[in-house]
Amino acid sequence: MRPQTIFYFLVETIRSLRRNFWMAVATIMTVSLAMFILGFFAALLFNLDYIAREVESQIEISCYLSDAVTQDKVSELKTRFLQIPGVQRADFYPREEALEVLDALLGAQSTEILSGYRGGNNPLPDAFKIKVSRPDQVEEVATVLQKMSEVEEVIYGHNIVRQLVNLTSIVRIFGVLVMMGLGIAALFIIVNTIRMTVSARSREIEIMRYVGATAFFIRVPFFLEGLVLGLFGSWMAYRLLLSLYANAESYFLHEMLFITLTPAQPLLGTLRLWILASGALFGVLGSMVAMGKYLEA
Amino acid sequence: MITFNSVSKGYTNRMVALHSVSFQVDKGEFVFLVGPSGAGKSTILKLITGEERPTTGSVTVSGHLLNRIKPRQIPYLRRNLGVVFQDFRLLSQKTVYENVAFALQVVEAPPALIRARVPYLLDIVGLNRKGKAFPHQLSGGEQQRVGLARALANDPVLLLCDEPTGNLDPETAWEIMNLLADINNSGTTIMMATHAKSLVDRMKRRVIAIEAGRITRDDQRGGYS
Numbered sequence: 113m114r115p116q117t118i119f120y121f122l123v124e125t126i127r128s129l130r131r132n133f134w135m136a137v138a139t140i141m142t143v144s145l146a147m148f149i150l151g152f153f154a155a156l157l158f159n160l161d162y163i164a165r166e167v168e169s170q171i172e173i174s175c176y177l178s179d180a181v182t183q184d185k186v187s188e189l190k191t192r193f194l195q196i197p198g199v200q201r202a203d204f205y206p207r208e209e210a211l212e213v214l215d216a217l218l219g220a221q222s223t224e225i226l227s228g229y230r231g232g233n234n235p236l237p238d239a240f241k242i243k244v245s246r247p248d249q250v251e252e253v254a255t256v257l258q259k260m261s262e263v264e265e266v267i268y269g270h271n272i273v274r275q276l277v278n279l280t281s282i283v284r285i286f287g288v289l290v291m292m293g294l295g296i297a298a299l300f301i302i303v304n305t306i307r308m309t310v311s312a313r314s315r316e317i318e319i320m321r322y323v324g325a326t327a328f329f330i331r332v333p334f335f336l337e338g339l340v341l342g343l344f345g346s347w348m349a350y351r352l353l354l355s356l357y358a359n360a361e362s363y364f365l366h367e368m369l370f371i372t373l374t375p376a377q378p379l380l381g382t383l384r385l386w387i388l389a390s391g392a393l394f395g396v397l398g399s400m401v402a403m404g405k406y407l408e409a
Numbered sequence: 410m411i412t413f414n415s416v417s418k419g420y421t422n423r424m425v426a427l428h429s430v431s432f433q434v435d436k437g438e439f440v441f442l443v444g445p446s447g448a449g450k451s452t453i454l455k456l457i458t459g460e461e462r463p464t465t466g467s468v469t470v471s472g473h474l475l476n477r478i479k480p481r482q483i484p485y486l487r488r489n490l491g492v493v494f495q496d497f498r499l500l501s502q503k504t505v506y507e508n509v510a511f512a513l514q515v516v517e518a519p520p521a522l523i524r525a526r527v528p529y530l531l532d533i534v535g536l537n538r539k540g541k542a543f544p545h546q547l548s549g550g551e552q553q554r555v556g557l558a559r560a561l562a563n564d565p566v567l568l569l570c571d572e573p574t575g576n577l578d579p580e581t582a583w584e585i586m587n588l589l590a591d592i593n594n595s596g597t598t599i600m601m602a603t604h605a606k607s608l609v610d611r612m613k614r615r616v617i618a619i620e621a622g623r624i625t626r627d628d629q630r631g632g633y634s
């Protein structure tokens with residue numbers, strides 16, 4: 113390809129964008145909005161996943177032993193726990209340690225309150241803290257544990273896990289639906305914009321065909337126009353998302369003590385790539401659909 | 410240059426447009442294609458430019474058999490053809506110079522060649538002083554000269570003219586005809602579809618007459634009727 117051909121393509125693309133300036137602006141806005149919501153849902157999903165994983169990783173089964181279990185049985189019991197399918201770790205948590213924790217929690221008044229329970233009078237049971245390798249195994253493992261004679265009581269946060277998993281999948285389904293709808297809308301408006309510029313230049317295209325310009329040569333400016341609209345729209349969406357996310361991140365950091373967002377990097381770095389790539393794809397796809405059979409022979 | 414061998418063309422929504430049409434045009438000829446509207450003149454021109462394909466029979470243009478030509482080869486066929494239209498089809502936002510240069514740009518001619526060739530073409534059609542004018546500033550005859558210069562841009566071996574004088578007054582039409590005769594004398598084959606009886610009678614060139622999709626007459630030095 114000659115250098116002046118590339119120059120011609122660029123000039124034609126810019127000229128066409130300027131000629132349909134407001135249409136181009138509207139297209140960029142729509143793409144931008146679609147991409148923003150797309151990115152927003154993606155960021156939301158990332159964070160829900162992140163929180164879910166965080167919570168999941170903290171979930172452990174507290175397995176309280178019956179008083180009948182003596183100290184010398186502990187290591188044997190640990191081996192048996194570890195043999196249960198799904199169990200990743202089993203850590204012995206002696207009653208003395210539990211008392212220390214309670215002591216720390218009670219703070220100033222602890223000495224008074226706990227004075228009677230020291231030494232042989234510790235009322236707290238020995239326990240095992242058990243971690244499973246996957247969160248969905250929690251219930252299964254808990255059931256097995258419950259049936260063992262050495263186990264007095266099993267406690268785990270099954271409701272939290274279930275709700276989180278449910279929420280994440282609902283958001284995921286909803287997000288995918290919204291994204292699809294918006295994607296189609298963005299595609300539709302790009303198709304219409306390019307179709308307008310194609311028809312505004314139908315005379316030029318006709319002459320190009322009569323004098324023997326190749327289909328490739330005729331298509332490139334429209335292709336570039338779609339690419340510019342898609343890329344520019346998605347870039348704006350990314351900038352908006354970036355500034356919003358930075359604010360949200362600091363809000364969560366300072367106001368919400370228990371929930372933190374995934375750090376902006378690398379999340380937004382990855383998102384930027386995806387947003388720009390899908391913006392470009394939408395643009396190119398839109399211009400290809402718009403031209404359709406228009407340019408054949 | 411052009412060979413039609415028992416060419417028939419049917420459109421799905423209409424009756425048959427051409428019935429077993431055969432003729433041959435040699436290099437350097439000047440051929441008028443005459444007949445009433447809807448007789449099939451435009452269909453013949455479209456078969457030559459590759460816009461349409463024959464239903465049966467074969468069309469050969471400048472060595473290309475058009476029955477089987479691939480869409481991607483059509484642009485290269487058209488670089489050997491020039492087309493002139495009744496309504497000129499100039500780009501209104503471009504100057505005369507740019508309109509002619511455009512035909513060269515879009516086939517990726519080198520800039521040096523464009524700079525040399527456009528003034529030469531404008532000189533042939535007698536518009537070398539109007540390069541900077543826009544089409545709306547020109548008379549109809551001048552606009553058709555620009556169309557002619559553009560059609561000649563890629564130095565075609567065959568010039569197709571579809572009613573080139575249809576929008577012009579008789580005097581201007583005759584000037585365009587003289588220009589076409591000059592171009593033909595320099596070796597370019599010309600095929601011209603027209604209704605202009607007086608021009609055809611005056612030119613005394615080969616006439617192919619068509620009626621209802623059939624060739625009714627093919628005279629080497631004929632008149633319109």
